[in-house]
Amino acid sequence: MPSSQVLPAFNMVQALNSALKEEMARNPDVVVMGEDVGRDGGVFRVTEGLYDAFGPQRVIDTPLSESGIVGMAIGMAAHGLVPVVEIQFMGFIYPAFDQLVTNAARIRARSRGRFSCPIVVRTPYGAGVKAIELHSESTEALFSHIPGLKVVVPSTPYTAKGLLVSAIRDPDPVIFLEPTRLYRMIKEELPAEEYAIPLGKARNAKEGNAVTIISWGSMLHRALKAAEPYDADVLDLLTLSPYDEGAVLASVKKTGRVVIVQEAPKSCGFASEISACIAEKAILHLRAPVMRVAAFDVVLPFARLEEYYMPGIKNIREAIEETLRY
Amino acid sequence: MPETVLDTFEIKRLDILDARGNADPALMPPLGGAEIKKMYEYLAIARTFDDRALSMQREGRIGTYASIRGQEASQVGSALAFDKKDLIFPSYRESGVFIARDYPLHMLFQFWSGDERGMKVPGDINIFPICISVSTHLPHAAGAAAAAVYKKEKTAVAAYFGDGATSKGDFHEGMNLAGVFNAPAVFICQNNQYAISMPRSRQTAAKTIAQKAVAYGFKGIQVDGNDVFAVYRATKEAVENAKAGGGPTLIECYTYRLSDHTTADDASRYRSREEVEYWLARDPIARLRLYMEKQGLSGGKYEEEVREKAESLVDDGIKKMEETGPAEPQDMFTYTYQGPTARLSAQIRSFSPGAV
Numbered sequence: 001m002p003s004s005q006v007l008p009a010f011n012m013v014q015a016l017n018s019a020l021k022e023e024m025a026r027n028p029d030v031v032v033m034g035e036d037v038g039r040d041g042g043v044f045r046v047t048e049g050l051y052d053a054f055g056p057q058r059v060i061d062t063p064l065s066e067s068g069i070v071g072m073a074i075g076m077a078a079h080g081l082v083p084v085v086e087i088q089f090m091g092f093i094y095p096a097f098d099q100l101v102t103n104a105a106r107i108r109a110r111s112r113g114r115f116s117c118p119i120v121v122r123t124p125y126g127a128g129v130k131a132i133e134l135h136s137e138s139t140e141a142l143f144s145h146i147p148g149l150k151v152v153v154p155s156t157p158y159t160a161k162g163l164l165v166s167a168i169r170d171p172d173p174v175i176f177l178e179p180t181r182l183y184r185m186i187k188e189e190l191p192a193e194e195y196a197i198p199l200g201k202a203r204n205a206k207e208g209n210a211v212t213i214i215s216w217g218s219m220l221h222r223a224l225k226a227a228e229p230y231d232a233d234v235l236d237l238l239t240l241s242p243y244d245e246g247a248v249l250a251s252v253k254k255t256g257r258v259v260i261v262q263e264a265p266k267s268c269g270f271a272s273e274i275s276a277c278i279a280e281k282a283i284l285h286l287r288a289p290v291m292r293v294a295a296f297d298v299v300l301p302f303a304r305l306e307e308y309y310m311p312g313i314k315n316i317r318e319a320i321e322e323t324l325r326y
Numbered sequence: 327m328p329e330t331v332l333d334t335f336e337i338k339r340l341d342i343l344d345a346r347g348n349a350d351p352a353l354m355p356p357l358g359g360a361e362i363k364k365m366y367e368y369l370a371i372a373r374t375f376d377d378r379a380l381s382m383q384r385e386g387r388i389g390t391y392a393s394i395r396g397q398e399a400s401q402v403g404s405a406l407a408f409d410k411k412d413l414i415f416p417s418y419r420e421s422g423v424f425i426a427r428d429y430p431l432h433m434l435f436q437f438w439s440g441d442e443r444g445m446k447v448p449g450d451i452n453i454f455p456i457c458i459s460v461s462t463h464l465p466h467a468a469g470a471a472a473a474a475v476y477k478k479e480k481t482a483v484a485a486y487f488g489d490g491a492t493s494k495g496d497f498h499e500g501m502n503l504a505g506v507f508n509a510p511a512v513f514i515c516q517n518n519q520y521a522i523s524m525p526r527s528r529q530t531a532a533k534t535i536a537q538k539a540v541a542y543g544f545k546g547i548q549v550d551g552n553d554v555f556a557v558y559r560a561t562k563e564a565v566e567n568a569k570a571g572g573g574p575t576l577i578e579c580y581t582y583r584l585s586d587h588t589t590a591d592d593a594s595r596y597r598s599r600e601e602v603e604y605w606l607a608r609d610p611i612a613r614l615r616l617y618m619e620k621q622g623l624s625g626g627k628y629e630e631e632v633r634e635k636a637e638s639l640v641d642d643g644i645k646k647m648e649e650t651g652p653a654e655p656q657d658m659f660t661y662t663y664q665g666p667t668a669r670l671s672a673q674i675r676s677f678s679p680g681a682v
Contacts (some may be wrong), residue, residue, distance in 0.1 A: 057476060063506055068499030071465025075483075078466065079473035083556070089553065095495070102459045103466070108659040110455040112446030116664070142515065147662050171664040200667065243665035 005192035011184045015157035016046045016122075018166035020084065022194065024054050027082060030147055030168060033060035034069060034086030041087055044124060044183055070096035070121060071151040074103050078115045084168060090125040090177065091134030097142070104173040105148030120167045120174045125153075126218050127310055128181035135180075137300055138217070138264040142272070143175045144241040150174045150199060151241040153217040157188050159238055162197030164315055170199060178244035179218035186221075202244035204251075206234035211320055213252040214274055216240065219311065223261045226316035230324075240270055248274060249282050256287035257323045266294035286326035291319040339580075340546040342555040345627045347616025355559040360621050364617060365406060365554055367632055369611045372398045372422040374636040375431060376585075378644065379421070379438060383589040387648070388439040389584035392419040393585030399610030400516045401486075402426045403557030407565055408484060408512075413470050415451045415456045415463040415485045419516070421585075423486055427453050431643025435581070436650065443653055458617035461491035464500025465512065471509035471568070482568040486511045490521025492538060493529045502578065505542035510568035513539075513560065516551060518583035523596040538620075539576035551581030554654045583606075655679040 010018065024030045032047055032054075038061035041048030051059040061067050073083035078229045100121070107117040107284035145149045145246055151166055152174055160178065162322050167174040205224055210231035212320035215223040220236045227234050233251045237243050252258055258278060260271035271292040278290055293311045339479065342353045352412035357365075367481045377397050394401060401422025417422050424434055425435035429451055436444030443496075467485035474481035492499050492515060504511040515535050519526050531536060539546025545567075549556040557579055564575035569667065582605040586593045620626040657668060660675050666674060 044417060063502060065499045065503060066467070067462075067496055068465045068503045071496060071500065072469035072472065072503050075466035075469025075471070076413075076473040077469075079470040079477070081382075081473045083469075096457070098496075099462060099465070102462055103457075108664070109442070110445060112443060113452065113661055114447045114449070150663075242669055245669060286450065 006189040007192050009187035009312050010157045010161075010190050011187050012044050012154070012157045012160045012178065013044055013183045014192060014226060016164055017048060017050075017180065019049060019161040019168070021049065021053065021105065023165060023168045024050065024058060029080060030082045030084060031058045031060060031076070032084045032086070033062055035064055035088050037061060037086050042086055043265070044180070046122070046178075049239070053278045056061040059194045062294065063138070063268055065173065066092055066096040068101050069307065070099040070104065070119075071228065073119045073121075073174065074099060074107065074117055077117050078107065078117050082168060084122060087121060087123040089135045090123045090139065091137055093121070093123055096121070100143070100149060102174070105146050109148065116171055117173045118171050119165070120176050122164075122176040124180040124183070125177040127300065127306050129219060131180075131307065133302065136306065138177075140177055140240055141264060141268060141270045141273075143255045144270055148172070149241060150239065152199060152239050153177045153179065154238065155179070155182065155220040155236050156186055158190060159197055159203065161190060162195050163238060165194075165196040166199050170195065175198070177217065181218045182221070183313055197238070197275060200242045201236055203236040204233065204247075205236045206232060208232040208234070209255055211257040211259060211323055212243060212255045213259045213261065213316075213320070214248060215250050217263065219244045219261045219263045221298060221311050222311065223296070224314055226313045226320065227302075230320055233237040243274070245277060248277065252278050252282045253285045256285050257326070258286070258290045259293060259316065259319045259323055261293045261311055262295075263310055264295060265297045266292055267297050269294055279305065288323040290324050327594070335537065337537045337540075337546060337548060337633045339550070340556045340560055341550045343553045343617055345432075347613050347614050347620055349555060349617055353555075353559065355555055355562060357555070357558070359621075362618065362623060364509070365402060365558070366614055366624075367635070368402045368406070368426045369398045369443065369554065369614065370423070370632050370636040370637055371613055372402055372425045374633075374640045375421055375425060375434070375643075378640050379435070380585070380589065382435070383515065383645065388435060389591050390588050391438050391589045393583070394419055394421045395582035396605060396610065397516050397518055397579075398422045399554035399614070400514075400551040400557055401582045403554035404484070404514050404561040404577070404579070407558050407561035408482060409565075409678070410450075411452060412482045412484065412565065413485070415467045415470070415483070416453060416456055417460070417487050418456050418458050418462070419488065420456065420486050427451055429453065431640060432646035432650070435643055435647035439647060441653060443651075445610050446458055461487055461496040461500070463493035464491070464496050465503060467506040467511050467513070468500050468507065468509050468555075469564065471504065471511040472507045474510060480569045482510045482512055482565045484514055486514045486516065488521060489515060489517040489519065489526050489529050489535060490524065492535050501538070501542045501574070504574040505544050508573040510571075511574040512564040512568060513574060514561070515576065516579045516581055517682050520583055520593075521586065522587040522591060523593075534578060536576060536578040544574045544576070546576040546578065548578040550581055550611070551579030554610060554614055568629075598645075622653055
């Protein structure tokens with residue numbers, strides 16, 4: 001952490017909250033909006049205290065209206081504001097998918113730069129919290145496929161804060177996916193001074209030479225755990241769109257062996273994009289086929305079977321062993 | 327316990343100018359002769375533009391076009407009720423709105439010829455680019471209106487859409503949000519009786535579209551959409567009410583799409599000649615012409631001058647569009663993000679226009 005001055009340990013919820021608080025204090029055009037984000041402070045408490053600090057004009061409790069909320073944010077952004085939208089769970093974002101794909105991603109192009117859409121859409125995502133149906137999916141690939149959107153997935157309190165600051169300052173629409181399982185799992189000290197982590201840059205979470213492991217979000221932690229006994233280079237992508245192709249290829253050229261770990265179902269997931277890119281640009285550096293460790297291509301089961309669905313440490317280790325043996 | 331009546335509603339319809347050119351003096355908005363002439367001239371440009379766009383499509387000089395024929399009063403009459411700084415969110419059948427906002431005609435032709443540069447809205451014109459996706463721009467209007475309040479501006483925001491849009495979810499969400507936030511928004515529905523082939527009765531079982539506003543907690547009114555004075559008056563009142571903090575209004579302009587849905591449609595498959603003739607007799611421009619003759623606003627060579635001016639403006643627009651030529655192929659990379667991503671930069675470097 002590039003800092004001498006540190007704040008006491010923050011979990012991811014608190015880190016996100018402090019990013020919102022600081023950006024709202026810095027820029028009066030930043031507003032927070034969504035269901036239960038005001039008085040209630042958000043169902044996960046990410047917006048706690050903002051309503052009292054900034055008032056109902058800037059911390060806007062909206063009707064239960066996902067498409068309308070994102071549509072409204074697009075209109076507010078067109079008229080000079082910087083809305084940070086909270087969608088309560090990723091499973092409820094699909095009514096707003098139309099607004100994101102049809103409008104947010106295209107306003108800049110449609111107007112040839114006269115209007116833009118500097119919105120952030122934050123949403124909790126991913127499994128592992130024993131929630132009910134539609135509260136656990138990870139459909140980041142849907143959004144990463146859309147030109148005009150950016151997609152960010154933090155993995156720690158430190159990256160959550162620094163990336164959210166950058167997302168808010170970014171001139172284009174950013175889908176900011178917060179791994180629900182990590183909200184309170186990890187605590188770490190944060191720099192006391194302002195900092196931002198640039199979008200589009202991967203983080204090297206563990207240095208090694210024998211195998212590259214690529215992951216993001218909550219799976220990054222399982223990948224790190226799985227990688228402990230190995231001389232593994234573990235990349236935390238942090239931004240999926242645009243992702244850090246340079247960092248991926250550099251690591252692949254160093255190790256020649258790749259395991260990509262994603263929580264989402266295997267087919268047409270984001271791991272497939274990385275795998276294809278490696279095949280196109282670094283195939284002669286490979287000493288083993290690229291392995292994808294992913295969930296099954298099934299409708300996500302309810303809480304009691306959830307762990308059987310998600311890639312576990314054992315699955316990741318098997319893939320590492322297989323690629324090392326090849 | 328007896329049941330109690332919690333609420334009742336009534337929906338009004340405003341008519342000022344009839345098809346024979348007689349206006350109700352008690353309802354006439356305060357428009358001077360020069361302003362009425364200006365209205366008429368915009369209507370004439372809109373009709374001329376529309377006629378030429380249809381023939382240019384047939385000649386292969388532009389692509390598919392959505393005609394506004396019959397809806398000119400709904401568009402020009404409402405658009406002229408907004409101030410220059412007010413922001414308009416249009417749908418795709420809105421040539422008259424663009425024209426009344428002094429949008430460069432060559433850019434409208436560019437848009438319909440498949441050149442996106444036509445939607446690079448000039449900095450001094452406050453209109454959003456055309457929203458092709460039906461009804462998704464209604465929440466944008468609610469948001470821009472809420473932002474105007476946040477910025478303490480006296481700005482009204484309009485969304486233009488058709489009767490078909492009122493069946494969509496974003497109509498509900500946009501209207502509902504505007505009501506909840508008391509946003510200075512004016513929702514202008516041109517009920518032209520058809521969504522491609524589907525008649526208005528297939529969009530809603532409600533008696534009017536105007537009454538839908540009641541459920542969102544604000545005023546709805548139906549106006550004769552072929553009566554430029556009624557449209558102007560209702561819109562002006564809605565704009566003033568919005569700017570005074572009175573919240574949104576829904577205006578249903580009851581009108582008729584005289585042409586096909588687009589140049590790719592054939593309306594004779596689903597509606598009768600008699601029906602079209604009924605509406606041809608209620609032409610919005612002809613009745614204003616009659617009114618102006620009766621009021622002595624259009625003597626001498628006026629009519630001829632208006633026609634010549636409209637034709638020359640439209641001709642200039644076509645000439646300028648056709649002289650401009652297509653954009654450089656690399657242009658398509660420019661506006662996806664504010665700056666190109668690393669991958670886009672690589673794609674730009676490897677892009678070879680000669681390969682097409």
